[in-house]
Amino acid sequence: MKVFVAGCGTMGSGIAQVFASFGHETIMFDREADLVDRGYALIEKQVRRQLDKGRLTQEEAEALLANLKRSTDLDEAKGADLVIEAIFEDLETKRDLFGKLDKLCHPDCLFATNTSSLSISKIAQGQDHESRLAGMHFFNPAPVMKLVEVIRGAKTSDTAIDRIADVVRAIGKEPVLCQESPGFIVNRLLIPMINEAVDLLARGVASRDDIDQAMRLGANHPMGPLQLADFIGIDIVRNIMEIIQEGTKDPKYQPSPLLDRMVKDGKLGRKSGEGFYKY
Ligand SMILES: NC(=O)c1ccc[n+]([C@@H]2O[C@H](COP(=O)([O-])OP(=O)(O)OC[C@H]3O[C@@H](n4cnc5c(N)ncnc54)[C@H](O)[C@@H]3O)[C@@H](O)[C@H]2O)c1
Numbered sequence: 561m562k563v564f565v566a567g568c569g570t571m572g573s574g575i576a577q578v579f580a581s582f583g584h585e586t587i588m589f590d591r592e593a594d595l596v597d598r599g600y601a602l603i604e605k606q607v608r609r610q611l612d613k614g615r616l617t618q619e620e621a622e623a624l625l626a627n628l629k630r631s632t633d634l635d636e637a638k639g640a641d642l643v644i645e646a647i648f649e650d651l652e653t654k655r656d657l658f659g660k661l662d663k664l665c666h667p668d669c670l671f672a673t674n675t676s677s678l679s680i681s682k683i684a685q686g687q688d689h690e691s692r693l694a695g696m697h698f699f700n701p702a703p704v705m706k707l708v709e710v711i712r713g714a715k716t717s718d719t720a721i722d723r724i725a726d727v728v729r730a731i732g733k734e735p736v737l738c739q740e741s742p743g744f745i746v747n748r749l750l751i752p753m754i755n756e757a758v759d760l761l762a763r764g765v766a767s768r769d770d771i772d773q774a775m776r777l778g779a780n781h782p783m784g785p786l787q788l789a790d791f792i793g794i795d796i797v798r799n800i801m802e803i804i805q806e807g808t809k810d811p812k813y814q815p816s817p818l819l820d821r822m823v824k825d826g827k828l829g830r831k832s833g834e835g836f837y838k839y
Contacts, residue, residue: 563585569595569646576628590632596630596632645674671692694720696728708734709736754789758816790836791829
């Protein structure tokens with residue numbers, strides 16, 4: 561396949577790495593050359609690490625990197641079989657990009673968005689390829705995480721869903737199918753669970769360590785919910801709760817006031833040096 565990945569940030573570079581490692585010609589596209597190069601450098605670093613650990617041979621590493629092409633020219637999408645968009649989480653920015661791609665790509669090209677929270681239907685609305693656009697929600701880090709949520713918009717065709725699910729299997733990952741809905745499956749279950757843990761802590765029902773220990777040993781989670789919140793980012797957790805609350809209009813998804821306070825205090829988790837734990 562020829563795969564065009566738009567956006568070379570955290571997700572785009574990881575997604576490009578996955579496709580290149582499975583032998584697909586992969587175009588890495590971003591707004592400026594240095595942004596594309598930054599994404600490519602992230603992949604090079606990962607590949608070097610895999611080489612050092614003996615998980616890749618020299619030949620495999622070279623083949624992977626040779627499958628990557630860097631570009632700031634949208635015209636490169638012309639011959640693509642699949643476009644995956646991993647640009648900023650902004651509806652108009654995504655609609656604008658897909659609008660341009662609509663006119664460039666051949667009529668059989670599949671379009672996928674890696675959006676975490678936006679409506680697939682709104683992204684696709686009014687475009688010629690509406691029926692060929694679906695959500696393809698990778699998890700971070702994309703080369704490691706096995707799951708891809710495949711999200712159906714109002715007009716996404718069965719054929720597009722089937723083809724995207726096949727692509728997911730062909731890159732060694734597992735698809736799960738989901739109608740578009742706030743938080744899809746994983747975030748809808750995971751983030752409210754974390755919010756409950758924060759609420760238990762805020763109400764003094766149990767200590768931080770006991771809450772995390774309880775879920776590690778009692779539910780076999782590899783990491784406690786408060787530790788996981790630090791890992792994800794406290795601001796991101798609160799933001800996803802807001803998205804679920806807005807989307808469902810259900811007050812049960814109200815973010816815990818403790819999350820608000822932590823964001824105000826700059827306690828964002830690992831990335832800021834302090835969240836529920838200190839780093
Ligand atoms: N980070 C995560 O854990 C995660 C997980 C799943 C899904 N997502 C989703 O993936 C998408 C990307 O997230 P990210 O964390 O990789 O963001 P990021 O900020 O790391 O990267 C976004 C990249 O897109 C580029 N970009 C922005 N507008 C563009 C345009 N018009 N044309 C080309 N390139 C453009 C930016 O220059 C940047 O390099 C978002 O929709 C996000 O919601 C993120």
